[in-house]
Amino acid sequence: MIVLHPCKGVKTPTVAVREYRIVTPVEFDALLTALPSDTARLFIETAIGSGLRWGELTELRVADLHSASGIVTITRDVVELSPKFHPEGGRFLVKPYPKSKRARRFKLEPELVAALLAHAQRYGLGPADLIFRFDTFQSPANGRRLRAVEDLGRTEPNAAGRTYTHGSLSAYTAGRCRCPHCRAAFAEYRASRRSDGLDEPRGVRERDTDGHLPRDWFRNHVWVRACDEAGLDPRPRLHDLRHSHASWLLAGGADLQVVKERLGHGSIATTGKYLHTLPTADETALAALRRIRGTS
Numbered sequence: 001m002i003v004l005h006p007c008k009g010v011k012t013p014t015v016a017v018r019e020y021r022i023v024t025p026v027e028f029d030a031l032l033t034a035l036p037s038d039t040a041r042l043f044i045e046t047a048i049g050s051g052l053r054w055g056e057l058t059e060l061r062v063a064d065l066h067s068a069s070g071i072v073t074i075t076r077d078v079v080e081l082s083p084k085f086h087p088e089g090g091r092f093l094v095k096p097y098p099k100s101k102r103a104r105r106f107k108l109e110p111e112l113v114a115a116l117l118a119h120a121q122r123y124g125l126g127p128a129d130l131i132f133r134f135d136t137f138q139s140p141a142n143g144r145r146l147r148a149v150e151d152l153g154r155t156e157p158n159a160a161g162r163t164y165t166h167g168s169l170s171a172y173t174a175g176r177c178r179c180p181h182c183r184a185a186f187a188e189y190r191a192s193r194r195s196d197g198l199d200e201p202r203g204v205r206e207r208d209t210d211g212h213l214p215r216d217w218f219r220n221h222v223w224v225r226a227c228d229e230a231g232l233d234p235r236p237r238l239h240d241l242r243h244s245h246a247s248w249l250l251a252g253g254a255d256l257q258v259v260k261e262r263l264g265h266g267s268i269a270t271t272g273k274y275l276h277t278l279p280t281a282d283e284t285a286l287a288a289l290r291r292i293r294g295t296s
Helices: 025-034 038-050 110-122 169-173 180-195 215-230 240-251 256-263 268-272 281-294
Strands: 071-074 077-080 092-095 104-107
Touching: 025 038, 025 215, 038 110, 038 240, 104 256, 169 180, 240 256, 256 268
Parallel strands: none
Antiparallel strands: 071 104, 077 092
16 A cells, blocks of 8 residues: 555646737728638638537527527537447537536627628528538639739749749749649639640549538638638637637626626636736726826
8 A cells, every 4th residue: 555645746847828819900991801712711700709609509500590689599519520429420520518617698799790681591401401611611603802913013033043923834834833723723724724624633532521611621622721810820720710809898898797698608717817918908998097007
C-alpha cells in the first residue's frame, strides 16, 4: 500500500493563457467582401450575429427560427465522425441536445432573420430542412463576385523578377499566384478546353454527407481563402467568430448574464473572459479615466 501520494509536492509548469483572437468590425467587413458566395456571407453573418457553435450552426433548421418573433431555438448539435464510429456508418451524428446539455432561445437581428427566411425561400427549404445545406454552398448561382480585372493590380515578382496581371492565366501559371481571381482565370481556361474536347472532365469527388456542411471543406475552400484575401493576420479560426460575438455584445453594453444565456455557457466566469477583449477596450478605459479626472 502506498501511504503518500507519489505526486505530492510536484508542481506542474505554468501554462500561459491563450488570448482570444477577436475579429474587429472593420476586419469582419473585409472578410464579408472576400467571401465567395451569398450563402457563405449569410453563414458568416449568422455566426457573428448568433455566436452559435459550429455544430449548432450547421444543424440549424428552418423550424428552429420563429419568423414573427425572430427567436431562434437551439436544441441540437451535430458532430462529424469517422464512419467506423457512427452507429449507422455515416459521417454526421445529430445529438438531441447542444454542448451545454440544455436548450436555449434568444432573438436575432430582424435583418438577419429576414435574410435567413429569404435564403430558405430561394432554395425551397421546408421546416425540417437544414438552413445551410452543403449543396447551397456549391450552387452555380452562388458564384464569387470578382472585381474587374483592371482593378486587381499585379502579382509579386517571381524568381525571374517578372510580374503578371492578377486574374490572368499567366499570373496563375508563370506567376504561381493562387488568389481567387487567378484561380478563376485558370478554371475558366480549363472549362473552355473541356468544352472543346481537349481535356477530360475532372472527376467530381463524392462526399458522404447527408446535407450537413463538412467543416474541413468550408475551412479549406471558403474560410482560409477569404481570410487571406481580406488580409486578416493572424488568421482567425471559425470558432473565433463566437468569441467575437461575445466580445462585441459586452463592448456594446450588453448584460453579462444575458450574454451567458445566449452563448449557453455553464459558468458566468467563462463569459466574463470576453470583457475588454476588443482592441479599442484600452482606449475606452483611458477615456473613462480622463472623464473622471476632469471632474475632480
